[in-house]
Amino acid sequence: MGMTLDAPDFHVPTSWEQALAVKAAHPEAVPVAGGTDLMVEVNFDRRRPPALLDLTRVPELAAVDRVDGRVRLGAGVPYARMITELGSELPGLAMAARTVGSPQIRNRGTAGGNLGSASPAGDCHPPLLAAGAEVELASVRGVRRVPVAEFFTGPKRSVLEPDELIAAVHVAPATGPQQFAKIGPRNAMVIAVTAFALALHPEQRRVGTGIGSAAPTPRRATDAEEFLSGELAAAGLWSSRGPLPESLVTEFGNRVRAAASPIDDVRGSADYRRHVLAVLARRTLTWAWDAHRSTEQRTGRTA
Amino acid sequence: MHIELTVNGSPREADDVWPGESLLYVLRERLGLPGAKNACEQGECGSCTVYLDGTPVCSCLVAAGQAGGREVTTVEGLADGSGEDRDLDPVQRAFVENGAVQCGFCTPGLIVSTHDLLERNPSPSDPEIREALAGNLCRCTGYEKILDAVCSASGARMDTVRSASGARMGTVRSVDTDRTGATGDLR
Numbered sequence: 352m353g354m355t356l357d358a359p360d361f362h363v364p365t366s367w368e369q370a371l372a373v374k375a376a377h378p379e380a381v382p383v384a385g386g387t388d389l390m391v392e393v394n395f396d397r398r399r400p401p402a403l404l405d406l407t408r409v410p411e412l413a414a415v416d417r418v419d420g421r422v423r424l425g426a427g428v429p430y431a432r433m434i435t436e437l438g439s440e441l442p443g444l445a446m447a448a449r450t451v452g453s454p455q456i457r458n459r460g461t462a463g464g465n466l467g468s469a470s471p472a473g474d475c476h477p478p479l480l481a482a483g484a485e486v487e488l489a490s491v492r493g494v495r496r497v498p499v500a501e502f503f504t505g506p507k508r509s510v511l512e513p514d515e516l517i518a519a520v521h522v523a524p525a526t527g528p529q530q531f532a533k534i535g536p537r538n539a540m541v542i543a544v545t546a547f548a549l550a551l552h553p554e555q556r557r558v559g560t561g562i563g564s565a566a567p568t569p570r571r572a573t574d575a576e577e578f579l580s581g582e583l584a585a586a587g588l589w590s591s592r593g594p595l596p597e598s599l600v601t602e603f604g605n606r607v608r609a610a611a612s613p614i615d616d617v618r619g620s621a622d623y624r625r626h627v628l629a630v631l632a633r634r635t636l637t638w639a640w641d642a643h644r645s646t647e648q649r650t651g652r653t654a
Numbered sequence: 655m656h657i658e659l660t661v662n663g664s665p666r667e668a669d670d671v672w673p674g675e676s677l678l679y680v681l682r683e684r685l686g687l688p689g690a691k692n693a694c695e696q697g698e699c700g701s702c703t704v705y706l707d708g709t710p711v712c713s714c715l716v717a718a719g720q721a722g723g724r725e726v727t728t729v730e731g732l733a734d735g736s737g738e739d740r741d742l743d744p745v746q747r748a749f750v751e752n753g754a755v756q757c758g759f760c761t762p763g764l765i766v767s768t769h770d771l772l773e774r775n776p777s778p779s780d781p782e783i784r785e786a787l788a789g790n791l792c793r794c795t796g797y798e799k800i801l802d803a804v805c806s807a808s809g810a811r812m813d814t815v816r817s818a819s820g821a822r823m824g825t826v827r828s829v830d831t832d833r834t835g836a837t838g839d840l841r
Contacts, residue, residue, distance in 0.1 A: 360655075360673055361655055361673035361717075361719040363719065363722075383717055383720070385715070386715040386716055386717055386720070387697055387712075387715050390676060390697075390714065390715040390716070390717060391695070391696040391697065391715070393674045393717075394676060394695040394696065394714060395695065395696070399674070400674065403673055403674060403717060403719065405717065405719055405720050407720050452697065452789065453697075453700065453788050453789020453790075454710060454767070454770075454785075454786060454788070454789055455697065455700060455703055455710050455711050455712045455767075455789045456697055456712070456715075456789065458709045458710060458711055459711050459712070459715060459716075538788065539788030539789060540698055540788070540789065
C-alpha cells in the first residue's frame with residue numbers, strides 16, 4: 352500500500368494486536384471506524400483529535416462468531432450486517448439497526464462506534480440492555496467484559512480506559528420475542544427523541560428492557576422489569592400464554608416512564624419523552640406478548 | 655500524508671493530505687472530481703454519496719486516510735459522457751428524461767444510490783425505492799419525478815439486460831418476462 356503507515360497523526364493497524372499496541376503507545380489517539388460520529392465533529396471543527404486510529408483495516412473486528420452459546424459481534428461490524436446476518440438471533444438489535452440513519456450510514460456505522468460514542472441516544476444500546484449483553488474491552492494489559500448496563504457512566508462517557516479499545520459485544524441469542532421502537536420526526540436520519548427496547552426471556556421467566564434518549568445514559572427500567580416478570584409468574588401467564596390484563600400493561604408503562612430522567616433539549620421536552628416512553632413500553636410489550644402467544648399457537652398446531 | 659487510491663478505475667494520488675480531512679474533500683479539491691457534492695458535511699443529505707469498495711457511503715464521513723488503497727467510484731465513473739448519445743448510465747438518462755433534475759445538487763448522490771439499488775434489486779417496489787433513497791435529500795422536486803426516474807431506469811435496465819442476454823442466449827426468456835412484468839407494475 353502506497354500510503355504512509357503509522358504517520359505521526361494517523362495510525363493504520365492491520366491486526367488487532369497492532370491496534371492494541373498503538374492504543375497503548377498513543378492513548379490520545381481517537382479510534383475511527385465508520386466515522387459517522389467522529390467525522391461530523393471533525394468536519395464542523397468541533398474536534399481536532401491529536402491522532403486518529405483507523406480500525407477499518409483490522410479484520411478481527413469485522414467477525415461475527417459464536418462463543419459459549421452467545422453471539423460475539425465484532426466491534427467493527429456495520430449496522431447493515433446486523434440487519435442481514437443477525438435478524439433471527441438478535442432480532443431486537445437488528446430492528447434497532449434498521450432505524451439507524453440511512454443506507455449509507457448503516458453501511459459504515461458500527462456497534463463498537465455506537466458504544467464508544469456512548470450517546471444516550473445510541474440506537475444499539477436499548478436492545479443490548481434488554482438482551483443483557485456484555486461489552487468486551489481489551490488493551491495490552493488484558494481483556495475484560497463489562498455488562499452493557501455498567502458500561503455507560505454519563506452522557507458520552509463510559510468505563511473505557513484511555514489505553515482500551517472495544518473488541519466486541521457478547522449477546523445471548525433471543526429465546527423469545529424482542530421489540531424496539533423509536534420516536535423521531537421521520538423514518539430515516541433520526542436521532543431518537545426517545546427509544547425503548549423490550550426482550551422476553553421465557554426460559555428465565557424474565558423481561559429485559561432498555562431506555563434510550565431519556566436519561567443521562569441508556570438505562571434499564573429495572574423496577575418495571577421485576578414488576579412485570581413477577582406478575583407474569585404469579586398469574587401463570589408465562590406458560591398459559593393468556594392475554595395480558597390491560598391494567599398490567601398500563602402499570603408496566605407507568606413504571607418504565609418512572610425509570611427515565613429526561614431533559615428538555617432541541618429534539619423534545621422532558622414531559623414529551625416521559626409520555627412517549629410509557630406509550631412505547633405498552634406498545635412493545637403488547638407486540639412481544641402477542642408474538643409469544645402466537646408461538647404457542649404454532650407449537651400447538653404442529654404438536 | 656500521502657495517499658494513493660483507485661478512483662473510477664484509475665490510480666490516483668494526493669500529497670499533503672491532512673488525515674482528518676474527508677474523502678469528499680480529497681475528491682473535490684485535490685483530484686478535481688466535483689461530481690460528489692458538499693452540502694451538509696454530516697451524513698444527513700447524501701449528496702456526497704460515492705462507492706467505496708463497492709459500497710455506497712457518504713464520502714464526507716470517510717477520513718482521507720481510510721480511503722488509501724481503496725477503490726472509489728464517483729458519479730463521474732458511472733459513464734464517461736462521450737459518444738453519440740453522450741454515453742450516460744441508464745440511471746442518469748432516466749433522471750434527465752423524467753425531469754428528476756431541478757437544481758441538480760442532490761442528483762449525483764441520488765444517481766449513485768439508485769445505481770446501487772438497481773445493482774442489488776433490479777425491480778424494486780415503491781417502498782424499497784423510498785427506503786433505498788432515504789439518505790438522499792432533495793429540496794426541489796418533491797421526489798415524485800425522482801421515483802418516476804428510478805422506475806424508468808429499472809425498466810430500461812431490464813430492457814438492456816434482456817436484449818444483451820437475448821442476443822447471447824435465448825434460454826433466459828421466461829425469467830426476463832417475469833422481471834419485466836414486475837417492473838411494469840411500477841409504471
